Amino acid sequence: MPLVLEIISPEKLLLSRDVDMVVIPGAEGDIGVLPGHAKLITGLRGGLVDIYENNAITDRFFVPGGFAEVTESYCAVLADGIIRQSELDPAKAAEAVSAAKAAYDAVDMNDAEAYRVASDRLISAQAMVDSISPQRGEKG
Amino acid sequence: MPSLKTLRNRINSVKSTQKITSAMKMVAAAKLRRAQAQAEASRPYAKRMGDMMGALAAAEAANPNAPALLVGNGRDKTHLLLAITADRGLAGAFNGNISKHVRLQVQALEAQGKTVKIFTLGRKGNDSLRRDLEAKIIGTKNFVGKKTLEFSDAEAIAQTIIGLFRDEAFDVCTLVFNRFHSVMTQTVTETPLIPAAAPTANDNTAPEQNYEVEPDDGTLLERLLPRNLAVQIYAALLENSAGFYASQMTAMDSATRNAGDMIKKLSLTYNRARQANITKELIEIISGAEAV
Numbered sequence: 001m002p003l004v005l006e007i008i009s010p011e012k013l014l015l016s017r018d019v020d021m022v023v024i025p026g027a028e029g030d031i032g033v034l035p036g037h038a039k040l041i042t043g044l045r046g047g048l049v050d051i052y053e054n055n056a057i058t059d060r061f062f063v064p065g066g067f068a069e070v071t072e073s074y075c076a077v078l079a080d081g082i083i084r085q086s087e088l089d090p091a092k093a094a095e096a097v098s099a100a101k102a103a104y105d106a107v108d109m110n111d112a113e114a115y116r117v118a119s120d121r122l123i124s125a126q127a128m129v130d131s132i133s134p135q136r137g138e139k140g
Numbered sequence: 141m142p143s144l145k146t147l148r149n150r151i152n153s154v155k156s157t158q159k160i161t162s163a164m165k166m167v168a169a170a171k172l173r174r175a176q177a178q179a180e181a182s183r184p185y186a187k188r189m190g191d192m193m194g195a196l197a198a199a200e201a202a203n204p205n206a207p208a209l210l211v212g213n214g215r216d217k218t219h220l221l222l223a224i225t226a227d228r229g230l231a232g233a234f235n236g237n238i239s240k241h242v243r244l245q246v247q248a249l250e251a252q253g254k255t256v257k258i259f260t261l262g263r264k265g266n267d268s269l270r271r272d273l274e275a276k277i278i279g280t281k282n283f284v285g286k287k288t289l290e291f292s293d294a295e296a297i298a299q300t301i302i303g304l305f306r307d308e309a310f311d312v313c314t315l316v317f318n319r320f321h322s323v324m325t326q327t328v329t330e331t332p333l334i335p336a337a338a339p340t341a342n343d344n345t346a347p348e349q350n351y352e353v354e355p356d357d358g359t360l361l362e363r364l365l366p367r368n369l370a371v372q373i374y375a376a377l378l379e380n381s382a383g384f385y386a387s388q389m390t391a392m393d394s395a396t397r398n399a400g401d402m403i404k405k406l407s408l409t410y411n412r413a414r415q416a417n418i419t420k421e422l423i424e425i426i427s428g429a430e431a432v
Contacts, residue, residue, distance in 0.1 A: 006184070008184045009185065010294075011178075028354055039352060041195065041352070043355060067364065069188055069191065069192050078189060080291075
């Protein structure tokens with residue numbers, strides 16, 4: 001039984017295809033999803049979505065954050081947009097980090113909501129930089 | 141009896157009006173297709189988001205510490221009506237229906253002793269409501285000159301609304317927009333935005349909704365709720381734009397037909413007048429000849 005991976009942005013369905021396994025960057029750690037996975041709803045941090053076919057990564061996409069819904073037969077990733085890992089631009093990523101840092105430094109620490117938004121943004125931007133030459137994945 | 145020249149001028153002017161309306165109809169039809177495709181494309185996200193919200197909200201609604209965006213802040217004194225209209229006119233009763241509905245709703249709510257505030261999206265609604273309800277309008281936004289509607293637009297609006305909610309500017313928020321059913325029918329629809337779900341004890345934990353949740357229900361809901369608000373506003377904006385073009389298309393179609401009818405009538409009058417003139421001239425010539 002294949003697993004259907006859907007990556008959906010608010011504007012359109014970005015990707016929908018059968019995969020053997022997918023690793024998504026859950027808010028509390030990476031989650032490997034195989035067919036028959038228990039039903040799960042999770043927040044996503046910024047990071048790489050790795051698509052596995054025949055025990056090898058065939059595609060890697062960077063997602064800036066979002067949510068994922070997992071059931072036995074499908075994995076739906078709700079993200080704002082995806083970038084193919086090979087197309088990530090180091091200059092843009094660095095720029096995003098410095099912009100996010102500036103926003104993070106400027107934020108009012110007593111405003112929990114704004115603080116959370118700013119730190120999420122910084123984590124996501126940092127993840128974009130890290131995704132350009134990722135360490136994980138090679139381990140399998 | 142108008143002279144031949146004025147008739148000719150009128151026929152020509154109606155003809156050029158007809159050309160304009162039929163061109164507008166064609167443009168609206170093309171834009172309608174695009175707007176419909178955009179609305180179609182946004183559905184998968186909205187559907188999944190709705191599923192997730194449903195699963196989480198059912199579990200969380202009974203929780204006394206549930207987020208205010210979900211269950212409300214416990215009051216319903218001040219109502220905010222978020223009215224969505226188009227930025228442009230010439231679309232029949234499309235924008236008028238929304239303004240009318242908002243006016244009725246304001247009256248109904250005020251009769252119940254509630255305070256009403258209005259937030260308008262779209263220029264036409266703002267222009268119309270501003271005339272008599274200016275004091276109630278607390279904010280407005282339009283998309284004049286913007287080619288395609290992006291999700292970030294809806295997100296910015298959602299942020300504004302949430303900010304107002306946190307500042308306790310209102311307790312209950314309702315979205316008023318035209319739902320697109322078909323090219324011929326758009327109906328004024330109300331959707332409650334805040335609170336997202338009234339707490340109901342009995343639809344708690346339906347067996348098929350046993351999701352594991354990470355990090356945990358509350359944290360995830362806090363992130364999901366603003367998102368969901370933006371998604372709902374985005375969907376309504378897309379419905380509004382599809383409905384607007386459909387309604388403009390219908391309006392321009394009947395305008396074109398009316399212009400055709402008018403041209404027919406005017407041509408008939410014109411030809412009669414021409415005939416009468418010719419007959420008169422002939423009579424003059426004949427009676428002139430007879431008199432000789």
